[in-house]
Every structure is written in C-alpha cells, then in structure tokens.
Amino acid sequence: MKYYLIAGEASGDLHGARLIESLLQKDCNAKIRCWGGDLMEKAGGQLVKHYRDLAFMGFWEVLTHLPTILENIAFCKKDILAFQPDAIVYIDYPGFNLRIAKWAKKQGFQNHYYISPQVWAWKANRVQQMKQNLTALYTILPFEKKYFSEHHQYEVHYVGHPLLDSLQKKTEPIQLQYPSDEKPIIALLPGSRQQEVQKMLPLFLSLIPHFTQYQFVVAGTKNLGSDFYKPWIENASCQLVMGQTYPLLQAAKAAIVTSGTATLETALFNVPQLVCYKTSKLSYWLAKQWVKLEYISLVNLILEKKVVQELIQQDCHPASLQKALQHILSQGGRQNILDQYKNLYQLLDAGGASQKTAEQIVAHLK
DSSP, X not given: OEEEEEEOSHHHHHHHHHHHHHHHHHOTTOEEEEEEOHHHHHHTOEEEEEGGGTOOOSHHHHHHTHHHHHHHHHHHXXXXXXXXXXXXXXXXXXXXXXXXXXXXXXXXXXXXEESOOOTTTSOTTHHHHHHHHOSEEEEOSTTHHHHHHHHHXXXXXXXXXXXXXXXXXXXXXXXXSSOOSSSOEEEEEOOSSXXXXXXXXXXXXXXGGGOTTSEEEEEEOTTTOHHHHHHHHTTSSEEEEESOHHHHHHHEEEEEEESSHHHHHHHHTTOOEEEEEOOOHHHHHHHHHXXXXXXXXHHHHHHTSOOSEXXXXXXXXXXXXXXXXXXXXXXXXXXXXXXXXXXXXXXXXXXXXXXHHHHHHHHHHO
C-alpha cells in the first residue's frame, strides 16, 4: 500500500516517525511519502518538504506568510495526485491539513487524522467538516474521546499518547561541552520555531545572573541550526545542546518551557517546570477572542487543575520568571509538582499509540 503523511512541526515529525516505523511493520510492502522532518525521513519515509519551511506561529505571522502557505497547499495537492496514495495520514497541523483533507475527500482518497486538532479549545465548528471528510480520527488525549462523543456525536479512536512510546526508548546521557557535576542543571526549552525562540530565549537567559549556583543549558533544535542561537548564547553564561532535549530533561533539576508538547515531555521526565508563552500583541488579542481555555499547558489541561505555573504574555517578564523559578526550586514547590505528575501516566493509557493507529489504518485499507 502507499501512504502519504503530512506533519508540519517538530512534534509531528517525532510522532510521524514512530507511525512510519509501525506502518512498515504492519505492511511490509508499504511505500511512504511524507511532509515532516529528519526523523520521518530516517524512519523510512520519502521526504517531500521539511517542516522548517511550514511552521508559522500566530495569526499575524500566518497572514504575512499567506502566499507561501497557498503555494505549499497547491504543491501538496499536485504531489498527492502524482503519488496516488491508498491513504493520506494527517498529523496535527490543522490549518493546512484540514484544507487538504477537504480537497482529498472529493478526489476519493481515504483520510486518516492522527492527533486531533484542538477543537475543544477553539474552532469547534471544524468538527462537522472533520466528520464529513475524515475516514477515521485517532485521538491522543484522554478527555478527547468523551468530548467528541458527548458534544458532537462523533465516534473517534483513542489510542493513548505517543510520547509514552518515545520515552520508553533508551536515552543516552547528555553531552555537554563544559560538564560540571557540581552545579545542578536548569533546562531552557524556548521552542522549535524561529518566532518562539526569538521572543522566549532572551527572557529565559535573563534568569542566569540570579541563579549562579545552577548551570543553564539551552535545548536547541537541529532544524534551526546552532548558528541561529549564537547571538544570544555567546553573551550568556550558559551552554547549548542540539537535538538532545530528552537527555537534557533526564539530567535537569528544573525546566523553563515554552508552551506546547514540550510541557508534557518535561512532566513525563519528572522535571518540575515553569510554562511560558508570549507572542505578538495582535496574535494574542485575537487568540483571546477565540480560545476559551483555563490553561495552556498540556499538563494542566490533562489533569484539569493548575499543577504547573503558567506565565502568559504581559505576565511573562524577567521578574515574574525569577520569582516562579525560585518557587519550583524550593523543596515544597518542587515536591508538590512531582506529586501531581504521578497521575499523568495513569491518564495517558499504557502506550503503543503508533502501533494501534497503524493497525487501524491498515485494517481500513484491507
């Protein structure tokens, strides 16, 4: 069978790679063409376009890159028609993927959506379109199956969270350029997209002079390259590691994290964290009109209460970061977070999300 996978971000590349591995196990004759990243290519997919050319963050940023986005949509449709896949698998990235799915349905293709758009947060009107255009929807968060069933009478497949599969793989020790066993590590995870890093990393680095008893290590992403981080890193007393986020978290005492999948990854590594998010004023104002959520971090959303502190927009500044970091480094603040983390594994199922999803996709085709 032929499969066409579309992922548009670093987290999608990670989960897409696991899915490709599972599809190749379930279908030894599988031919896979994909949009994603290095991990999906390494897993066995023929990479068409890298997510570094696709990931635009925020309403204003999307608007300014609209010509590029429209060009990508047109190219994707043309490439799908040329490949003629038996199934198209969409991995998150809803703004792009739902447009392709609507078109692909009319062309007669099977549409499988892995990692649901967060319609429970905003744009619930997308659900009707999803019901019409998708062959199947595979969800990864424990509350999503109930949400779709009760609010939209839409039966979906809950497969558990794929991060559990990734975390079960052996993690090599972190390789620091200047190792120091004396000082505990504070991990800085500023995001995987240029706009995120440009806004968040200077804020994170402002903490360094106030916590000299710790060593700060920045998690860089290979898609941006080490040179991208140099303007900030070379003037700060910290280290940069590229593509070593999991080894870094495994060694960290605490973490400062830009909101996203990384918040859940940090929690599953049992690292106390502070969650931060900042975007352009226009993007934030628009988000406030449409997004009706009490929390932004996956940890708090899944546990349905405030477990990790969130500093958003105007609340995200050097003084507030300093105060919040002092709290999670204290014995009481640290222990409270770790106690709450214990419930996450129970809620996220037992793992095997990629295997379950691949099984159901192959079963549909047969």
